[in-house]
Structures are given as C-alpha cells and as structure tokens.
Amino acid sequence: MLENEPETGGHGLGTVISHQTNLEDSMVGICSGLYGPGMSHSLSNLPRTNSSPAAGLFLTSRSEEFWPECFTEEMILPWIDIFFDRLYPTLPLLDRTVLYRDMICRRHRKDRQYGAMILSLCAFSLIQPVHTQERQSMPSSDNHAKVLLDEALRLHSTADLGENPVLETVLTSFFMFGCLFGLQKHNAAWLKLREAIDVAAILCLQLPEAYTFLSDLERTQRLRVFFVLSVTERYVPVLKPSELEC
C-alpha cells in the first residue's frame, strides 16, 4: 500500500486529539503532529489553498488535483478519529494504523477512489455519532456532511463505475449509504447499499476461495468489509420498513 516514504517536517505540534486514548502507540506521535492548535471545523474558515500550518506533511503536486482543496488534512483527521473512537467497535471496517499510514503518504491525494473513501468516511462520521451534548451542533454537522458527500460522489462516480472496482469503491458506497441513512434519505441510502453489495460481489468477497492468495493484511481488510456488509444487508430491510422497498 505504501507508495512512497512519509515526508517529514510540518508544524502544528499541539496535541489536540480529543480521543487519543485508543490510538495505537506507534501512531500517537505521528498523528499528534498533524493537528494544529485552534483548529476549526467551520466551513466558513475553509482554506482555499493547501497552505495550512499543518500542511508540511502534505505537500501538493499536480497529481493531486482531484482532491477538494477546501478539505485540509487538519480538518479531516479529527473526523476520521470520530469514526475510530465511536463507530469502529460496531463497524470495524478499517485498520486505524494502516489508514493513518496511508494518509501520511498522501494516498488520499493520489488515489482517486481512496480519496473518495476518505471523504465519504468523514461525511459518515459527522452524521452517525451523536452525544447528548452535541445535539445542538447537528444542523452544522449535517451541512458539513452534505458537502463532504458531494465531493466524495464527484470522485467516486464514473461512467464505468464497477468495471474494475477496488475495495475502496465498496467502502465509499457503504459510507455514503450510512451518511444518507443518517440524513433520512432512505431510498438513496438503500441504493448506495445495493451498490456496495453488488460491487463487493464483483470483487468475490463472498467466495472463500477468493481469499486464498491474499496477504494477511488484505485478507483481513476484505473480511472486515464482508462481515459488515452481511450484517447491514440484513439490518436495513427490518430497520426502516415503511420507507424501503424490500
């Protein structure tokens, strides 16, 4: 997965990770350097260029043009943290260490499908976990999620979607499903879940023999996705019966 070695340098050494206790030890040092003090989640403050204080680790290049510049790494990493801190126990879809490693390597800016997955994961994270004290910020979170969803869709959707899919394609569809479901758009959500399941079937995730020659890491990753899709496929038809065509 590693496309090149992580770049070093950068600023923003303040450790403002709010839920750091679950971070793998090896990643704490790296990730704490990605966050700048005073980090804002407000879209009104979105930088239009990639010159944020913490951008040293994420220098841009021409191959990164598809990535929406309004979403800098110091913005999206806390949203990714939300996923791992709150949603991961029931949706163990991704390995935290591997994801952060890929982020450090700027894979989200080089790999279009991976970038779509990251954006959709962030949208999903903003919608799903709601603590009592956060209810007031829900409208704002919903708006952020919609923008993220639109950007993820821009990277995800191509005329030949599904022709040569990768696991990130499945994950993107799944995260979009989760986000749309949280936004009460149940028909659109159901469509995305079907898309995720169909693409998973194209990848033969349901066939044990398809796992034979995979590395441990890849096999584990695919199994995570397969199990979550299997549960969700059963969950959704009984969850929102009146809105869904089952």
Next chain:
Amino acid sequence: MRCLSLESASEMSLVGQSSEIDVKAMTGLSRMMALLDTVDESFIQCWNNQCGRTTHFDKTDALLIHRRLHSTSFSTTDQLFPGMTESQEIDIRVLGHWLMNRLWNMCLSHGLLSASNEEPLLCYQYGLTLAQEILQICKRFSNYSIDVHGIGIVS
C-alpha cells in the same frame, strides 16, 4: 434477496482464523448477524406491514421466530460478554429486544394476541415486559455508550 449469505459468512469466519483479524469486533458482528437471520425472509412483507394482514403469518410462525430470537439473544441478567465493549454489547442487546418488540407488534397487527396465553409472546402485556427489560438494560450502561449509537437507538 440477500446476496451475502450466512453460509458464506460462516465459511469466511474460518478464512479469518489464520489472520490478525479483530476477534472482538468480528464476534460482535457475528452475534448481530445471527440475530438478524432470525427474521425469516419469507415473512419480510408481514414484518414490514406490507402484506395486507391477510396472510400466512400465524402463531406457529411467530413462536418459531421467537424461539430463534431467544436462543440467539440473552437475558438482562447475563454477565457482560468477555472482551466485548460496552458499545458493542448495548448494540446487540438493544437489537435483540427491538426485534422482539417488532415481532410482538407483528403479532398484534395480525390479530394473534389475547389477554391470556401460555406463550408470553402472544399476550398483550408482553409489550410492557419488553419495555421494562430494555429499560433495565439501558440503566446498566453509561449514557456515553448509548449515545454513540445515535438517535436511532431510541426510535
């Protein structure tokens, strides 16, 4: 129609044993899958109140699903599953009781309930029993663990 069958999932769990898969997370998912598989696909229209309430779903079917749910679920007095997080456990417990509640509602809408019956599921007061049980469950867990499941958990 389910594309990703339980049979496939069972085989997949064997595939995973040789890898470093997160056993805790996968155990939770397997429990949820088993619970959801108690809902027979042939009754999904009845389950979703789309059958016109004129059909095939009878007491025998209801009791069969109930038995499956009971054998897959667990009582409120059970100890925490070793190694499972609070968040996972409440997810599974609430799902189990929610499915029981839906089943009881399906019995209600199909005219299968009565004031007294030797089968608790087929009694009017069973809905109250389920509500009391879920209240007990929620009292055992922190608000934080309940909150992370979002507003959906109370709907």
